[in-house]
Amino acid sequence: MPDTSDILSLESLKVHFPIQGGLFDRVLGRSAGAVRAADGVDLNIGRGEIVALVGESGSGKTTVGRVITKLAQPTGGRLLFEGRDMTSAKGFSALRPYRRRVQMIFQDAYQALNPRHTVFDSVAEPLRSLRLVKNHAQLTERVSEALSAAGLNPPGDFFARFPHELSGGQRQRVVIAGALAVKPELIVADEPVSMLDVSIRAQILQVLVDLRAKHNMALLFITHDLPLAWLIADRIAVLYLGRLVEIGSADDITFNPRHPYTVALRNATPQIRSDASRFELPALQGEVPSAARVPKGCRFHPRCPLAFDRCKEEEPPAIEVGPQHMSACWLPTSGAKAELSTPNLKSADHGSV
Amino acid sequence: MSESIVRYSSRSRARAIKSFLSNLLGHAGAQLGLLCLVFFLVLSAVPNILVGPLETVATATGDFLVPPSSQHLLGTDEVGRDVLNLVVHGARISLTIALLATVISLVVGTTVGIIAGYYGGRVDVWLMRLTDFFFVMPSFVLALVITPVVLEVMGRGREILGFRPSLFVILVVIGITSWAFVARIVRSQTLSLKERTFIDRARVVGSSNLSIMVRHILPNLVPQIAANGALVVAGAIYVETSLSFLGLGDPLQPSWGTLLSLAQRAGAASTGAWWYLGAPGLCALAVSLSFVLVGNALDDTFNPRQRVIP
Numbered sequence: 001m002p003d004t005s006d007i008l009s010l011e012s013l014k015v016h017f018p019i020q021g022g023l024f025d026r027v028l029g030r031s032a033g034a035v036r037a038a039d040g041v042d043l044n045i046g047r048g049e050i051v052a053l054v055g056e057s058g059s060g061k062t063t064v065g066r067v068i069t070k071l072a073q074p075t076g077g078r079l080l081f082e083g084r085d086m087t088s089a090k091g092f093s094a095l096r097p098y099r100r101r102v103q104m105i106f107q108d109a110y111q112a113l114n115p116r117h118t119v120f121d122s123v124a125e126p127l128r129s130l131r132l133v134k135n136h137a138q139l140t141e142r143v144s145e146a147l148s149a150a151g152l153n154p155p156g157d158f159f160a161r162f163p164h165e166l167s168g169g170q171r172q173r174v175v176i177a178g179a180l181a182v183k184p185e186l187i188v189a190d191e192p193v194s195m196l197d198v199s200i201r202a203q204i205l206q207v208l209v210d211l212r213a214k215h216n217m218a219l220l221f222i223t224h225d226l227p228l229a230w231l232i233a234d235r236i237a238v239l240y241l242g243r244l245v246e247i248g249s250a251d252d253i254t255f256n257p258r259h260p261y262t263v264a265l266r267n268a269t270p271q272i273r274s275d276a277s278r279f280e281l282p283a284l285q286g287e288v289p290s291a292a293r294v295p296k297g298c299r300f301h302p303r304c305p306l307a308f309d310r311c312k313e314e315e316p317p318a319i320e321v322g323p324q325h326m327s328a329c330w331l332p333t334s335g336a337k338a339e340l341s342t343p344n345l346k347s348a349d350h351g352s353v
Numbered sequence: 354m355s356e357s358i359v360r361y362s363s364r365s366r367a368r369a370i371k372s373f374l375s376n377l378l379g380h381a382g383a384q385l386g387l388l389c390l391v392f393f394l395v396l397s398a399v400p401n402i403l404v405g406p407l408e409t410v411a412t413a414t415g416d417f418l419v420p421p422s423s424q425h426l427l428g429t430d431e432v433g434r435d436v437l438n439l440v441v442h443g444a445r446i447s448l449t450i451a452l453l454a455t456v457i458s459l460v461v462g463t464t465v466g467i468i469a470g471y472y473g474g475r476v477d478v479w480l481m482r483l484t485d486f487f488f489v490m491p492s493f494v495l496a497l498v499i500t501p502v503v504l505e506v507m508g509r510g511r512e513i514l515g516f517r518p519s520l521f522v523i524l525v526v527i528g529i530t531s532w533a534f535v536a537r538i539v540r541s542q543t544l545s546l547k548e549r550t551f552i553d554r555a556r557v558v559g560s561s562n563l564s565i566m567v568r569h570i571l572p573n574l575v576p577q578i579a580a581n582g583a584l585v586v587a588g589a590i591y592v593e594t595s596l597s598f599l600g601l602g603d604p605l606q607p608s609w610g611t612l613l614s615l616a617q618r619a620g621a622a623s624t625g626a627w628w629y630l631g632a633p634g635l636c637a638l639a640v641s642l643s644f645v646l647v648g649n650a651l652d653d654t655f656n657p658r659q660r661v662i663p
């Protein structure tokens with residue numbers, strides 16, 4: 001049932017990057033397969049809602065963010081903005097209204113700013129290209145306003161600076177100022193604080209949280225850090241190999257995770273391990289499998305300590321395990337709960353973090 | 354507030370330019386090259402003040418093929434013209450042709466290179482085929498093909514933009530044959546620039562492709578264009594000299610290459626008139642060498658900066 005209050009929804013979104021095969025493959029007309037960076041993602045973001053997208057490196061977080069900001073084209077599924085299909089919208093003039101409402105913040109602010117543009121030019125760029133101002137006075141006013149809101153005060157002092165004349169935190173604030181200068185309704189933030197000093201992180205997060213409070217701006221916060229996601233988000237979506245394995249309220253995902261992968265993620269984070277956890281798991285074994293070779297059945301089964309026969313054959317659908325809480329695992333329905341108490345699992349616990 | 358913007362930006366620009374210049378002048382090669390270039394630029398700026406108007410057969414002042422003396426510092430040619438006078442006037446022709454040809458080559462090469470690199474795909478394939486075609490095209494053959502056409506269309510006596518038709522042909526030929534080199538360098542640099550995050554950001558904030566190419570990619574290409582532009586000038590002087598030497602120049606607007614050609618035909622080498630061959634030859638050599646030195650120094654100066662500002 002489509003929720004009319006959703007600002008954005010992804011419907012079984014797929015991004016497959018074809019793998020360039022060797023000459024041999026091409027001569028034989030054989031496909032070398034594809035990297036399934038996103039492989040059927042369903043996600044809704046409500047107005048003014050902060051959703052965290054959590055997952056290991058290579059799980060496809062950035063790819064999902066790039067689809068939402070129209071930097072990558074999905075190979076399947078749909079991207080709906082306020083119920084309107086934006087999947088195949090192309091060209092900068094057709095996308096202009098969308099760009100006014102959906103903006104992005106990047107992981108590496110140093111890379112995200114043109115080294116030859118001043119702070120003023122960088123922040124003014126969206127206002128100019130999206131034609132949001134009529135004259136220079138208005139432009140200066142909006143740029144100052146945005147820089148202040150991003151915590152760069154007094155704004156005039158920063159106008160003529162170049163990126164290399166700023167600290168890392170200030171650079172990220174400039175990127176944020178550029179994004180919020182257009183007063184968007186959704187911001188995709190791709191690991192916005194992972195490259196910053198711990199001391200600066202809290203301030204940057206505060207800026208983002210304030211935006212929601214003041215302007216009811218929705219935020220998709222991409223991170224690999226579960227405690228950080230819990231801190232900032234209303235809901236958390238856990239991504240594994242291009243597919244959401246669990247989604248629910250920040251508290252549920254953090255303290256009452258249902259999917260074995262989420263449990264393992266949480267267990268890898270000493271701060272939030274608690275006795276109240278539903279079940280204990282050994283720490284994850286092995287590497288994240290490559291998105292070029294997604295396992296058959298449940299994509300987590302080669303690493304899942306609870307895997308059983310069915311997991312190897314059938315991919316589990318997202319199953320409602322609580323209010324607003326979905327988990328893509330066979331366990332809650334297949335009566336496999338009994339396995340949770342099997343002694344071999346308990347004894348394996350000493351292997352965890 | 355706008356006052357403070359101006360103050361800040363002019364100050365930080367001035368600082369950047371100052372540090373750039375001090376880095377550049379730290380190279381001994383750059384000092385030598387720039388000194389030499391300034392000397393020749395002065396020569397070509399005011400030839401009439403320095404040596405009087407260009408001498409012709411009618412206004413020749415000396416005897417035939419006189420070796421250097423106090424009256425004719427670089428001797429005279431086979432009709433009695435002062436070689437110093439000819440060489441100084443030749444500087445103007447040679448440098449103007451080389452610089453204008455470089456402008457053509459940089460404009461065409463940069464445009465083609467950015468478009469090919471930025472759009473990629475089929476656009477890239479076709480533009481690069483075109484580039485390869487011009488890359489291997491010999492300038493002499495092209496000049497031989499174009500000259501009669503231009504002479505036919507324009508008429509022998511007319512001037513195009515102040516150039517006699519054959520010089521205009523040389524100018525165009527050098528422009529046409531040297532842009533491919535620039536296009537290749539610009540394309541490869543564009544390929545790496547367009548993967549940078551600030552291009553993604555420019556797209557997200559709604560910039561058009563044109564604005565991304567002009568406002569984001571082009572300014573970041575300036576170092577490469579400047580450094581290679583200097584090399585293109587050096588190449589242009591070389592090509593201009595050889596084309597003129599082969600007889601495609603114009604005796605009424607003699608460049609250094611034309612002088613070499615005249616000297617050759619007058620038998621300067623066999624009669625021992627070394628001044629007649631040596632003066633224009635050394636000038637051409639010195640100027641192209643200076644541009645190479647400056648180009649290499651520019652390259653060196655920009656490169657560490659690229660490391661600092663990735």
Ligand SMILES: Nc1ncnc2c1ncn2[C@@H]1O[C@H](COP(=O)(O)OP(=O)(O)OP(=O)(O)O)[C@@H](O)[C@H]1O
Pocket residue numbers: 017035036037055056057058059060061062063064224290291292
């Ligand atoms: N343009 C591309 N071409 C081919 N494969 C790609 C491309 N972009 C991403 N991938 C692959 O898609 C998968 C997901 O990448 P993505 O960058 O979305 O992961 P991520 O979750 O953001 O990881 P990280 O935490 O390291 O940023 C990876 O296996 C990556 O190699």
Ligand code: SF4
Pocket residue numbers: 259260261298299300301302304305306307308311316328329330331
């Ligand atoms: S479906 Fe099976 S393999 Fe997948 S997470 Fe659940 S128990 Fe593990």
Ligand SMILES: [Mg+2]
Pocket residue numbers: 061062063190
């Ligand atoms: Mg990423």
